[in-house]
Amino acid sequence: xxxxxxxxxPTELSAAEWVRQQLIDDIVAGRLLPGEKLCEVKxxxxxxxxxxxxxxxxxxxxxxxxxxxxKNRGGNVVRLERAIMLExxxxxxxxxxxxxxxxxxxxxxxRWTLAEREWSHAAVPAGTGSENDLFSILFNICGNRLLSExxxxxxxxxxxxxxxxxxxxxxxxxxxxxxxxxxxRAMVAGxxxxxxxxxxxxxLMARDQALRSLPQSILP
Amino acid sequence: xxxxxxxxxPTELSAAEWVRQQLIDDIVAGRLLPGEKLCEVKxxxxxxxxxxxxxxxxxxxxxxxxxxxxKNRGGNVVRLERAIMLExxxxxxxxxxxxxxxxxxxxxxxRWTLAEREWSHAAVPAGTGSENDLFSILFNICGNRLLSExxxxxxxxxxxxxxxxxxxxxxxxxxxxxxxxxxxRAMVAGxxxxxxxxxxxxxLMARDQALRSLPQSILP
DNA sequence: CATGCTGAGATTGTATACAGCAAGCACTTT
DNA sequence: AAAGTGCTTGCTGTATACAATCTCAGCATG
Numbered sequence: 001x002x003x004x005x006x007x008x009x010p011t012e013l014s015a016a017e018w019v020r021q022q023l024i025d026d027i028v029a030g031r032l033l034p035g036e037k038l039c040e041v042k043x044x045x046x047x048x049x050x051x052x053x054x055x056x057x058x059x060x061x062x063x064x065x066x067x068x069x070x071k072n073r074g075g076n077v078v079r080l081e082r083a084i085m086l087e088x089x090x091x092x093x094x095x096x097x098x099x100x101x102x103x104x105x106x107x108x109x110x111r112w113t114l115a116e117r118e119w120s121h122a123a124v125p126a127g128t129g130s131e132n133d134l135f136s137i138l139f140n141i142c143g144n145r146l147l148s149e150x151x152x153x154x155x156x157x158x159x160x161x162x163x164x165x166x167x168x169x170x171x172x173x174x175x176x177x178x179x180x181x182x183x184x185r186a187m188v189a190g191x192x193x194x195x196x197x198x199x200x201x202x203x204l205m206a207r208d209q210a211l212r213s214l215p216q217s218i219l220p
Numbered sequence: 221x222x223x224x225x226x227x228x229x230p231t232e233l234s235a236a237e238w239v240r241q242q243l244i245d246d247i248v249a250g251r252l253l254p255g256e257k258l259c260e261v262k263x264x265x266x267x268x269x270x271x272x273x274x275x276x277x278x279x280x281x282x283x284x285x286x287x288x289x290x291k292n293r294g295g296n297v298v299r300l301e302r303a304i305m306l307e308x309x310x311x312x313x314x315x316x317x318x319x320x321x322x323x324x325x326x327x328x329x330x331r332w333t334l335a336e337r338e339w340s341h342a343a344v345p346a347g348t349g350s351e352n353d354l355f356s357i358l359f360n361i362c363g364n365r366l367l368s369e370x371x372x373x374x375x376x377x378x379x380x381x382x383x384x385x386x387x388x389x390x391x392x393x394x395x396x397x398x399x400x401x402x403x404x405r406a407m408v409a410g411x412x413x414x415x416x417x418x419x420x421x422x423x424l425m426a427r428d429q430a431l432r433s434l435p436q437s438i439l440p
Numbered sequence: 441c442a443t444g445c446t447g448a449g450a451t452t453g454t455a456t457a458c459a460g461c462a463a464g465c466a467c468t469t470t
Numbered sequence: 471a472a473a474g475t476g477c478t479t480g481c482t483g484t485a486t487a488c489a490a491t492c493t494c495a496g497c498a499t500g
Contacts, residue, residue: 259450259451259452260451260452261451261452275452275453291452291453292451292452292453293451293452294451294452
């Protein structure tokens with residue numbers, strides 16, 4: 001239990017925001033394991049602050065679905081379950097498809113996607129950090145903040161499963177370059193219906209890939 | 221022998237939960253007006269508790285998108301804006317369509333929808349309180365908690381706009397019984413693609429209705 | 441008159457104190 | 471031995487104290 005201290009004031013984050021980001025990183029990176037108990041005083045001691053910011057961060061984690069809390073009984077990091085993973089993939093497929101359809105409908109797709117996609121192809125897609133992967137571009141051009149935020153949250157919740165497969169979080173939408181290509185082609189061509197269909201199929205393909213590489217013994 | 225667990229008393233809310241519910245009600249009912257300043261100490265005094273539960277409730281409101289907070293600068297109830305309303309309707313249309321499609325895909329639609337719909341028809345659809353309106357049923361049978369929670373949140377954020385139109389929150393999906401009927405018919409018939417299309421069209425029709433009845437002078 | 445400084449008041453951010461709930465353990469009772 | 475009882479301990483829920491920061495009126499200065 002190495003004590004981590006907040007940097008003096010580089011980005012003007014409040015303690016609560018810093019703790020929140022720290023805990024999110026710990027969860028998606030696997031430093032806080034699924035099912036692990038989250039104790040306010042211990043986390044506060046480890047991060048060198050009082051309980052108050054930790055509480056605030058806990059509530060945020062709960063709202064994001066990364067942890068689960070009960071009244072007077074503390075909380076735990078969410079456990080990884082097959083059924084939840086399926087729901088996450090399913091929801092991501094729907095949201096992504098909707099974003100693709102909306103992007104086409106508002107005519108943004110043909111302009112943006114092509115250029116940015118070439119660029120990202122050269123720069124290697126990245127997951128959470130960079131903003132050049134397929135999903136980030138999609139969420140940016142869809143023009144609906146609610147859908148894009150929902151999608152980003154879902155993708156964040158999927159990262160622990162991705163890690164469980166032994167893959168780095170950065171190479172998240174990696175399989176099926178072909179599937180991606182089809183969706184992008186449809187978007188650029190302005191075919192909304194095809195874009196939705198291909199986008200959904202692409203994510204569901206990733207789901208099936210995840211299912212195959214996570215046997216019952218690893219993911220209950 | 222068998223341990224008898226004390227029945228979890230659902231009426232015993234923690235102070236934070238109570239404050240949160242109170243503030244949500246105040247916002248959607250219009251007792252807290254859009255743009256109104258939210259001061260921790262004043263709310264705490266009005267509700268007879270300390271700042272701590274109020275803070276917690278504030279963060280929850282922020283996560284739900286019902287209020288907006290800035291570091292060291294307090295917060296305000298979200299202002300009603302045309303563009304936001306359009307995004308909300310758009311997102312609700314997409315999420316509802318996705319739920320309809322999923323419900324059909326998993327075969328739940330034909331069994332549930334028919335019966336429950338008859339029932340709700342008799343009992344008069346209700347908004348937030350009851351669980352018998354079209355959206356609640358849809359979110360229940362879609363089988364994906366992420367999508368249904370997203371949809372419920374969006375619908376909650378739409379209620380202030382609905383109130384601005386002079387309609388009670390309870391009669392929310394009211395227009396276009398015809399539109400609803402078409403969507404439900406497609407779901408019962410097991411036609412997922414048609415269910416998606418009709419569901420989306422129904423919500424977008426509600427959006428257009430709202431646009432027409434809210435001139436620039438009322439909703440900037 | 442415009443502009444910039446300053447200090448008081450207001451408000452949020454954080455720490456800490458205290459009370460209450462919950463689970464575990466030893467002890468008693470049957 | 472099984473079940474009940476009260477204590478102990480650890481943790482959370484809430485209140486309150488203190489620190490940091492913002493706002494804005496008032497004044498000095500060009």
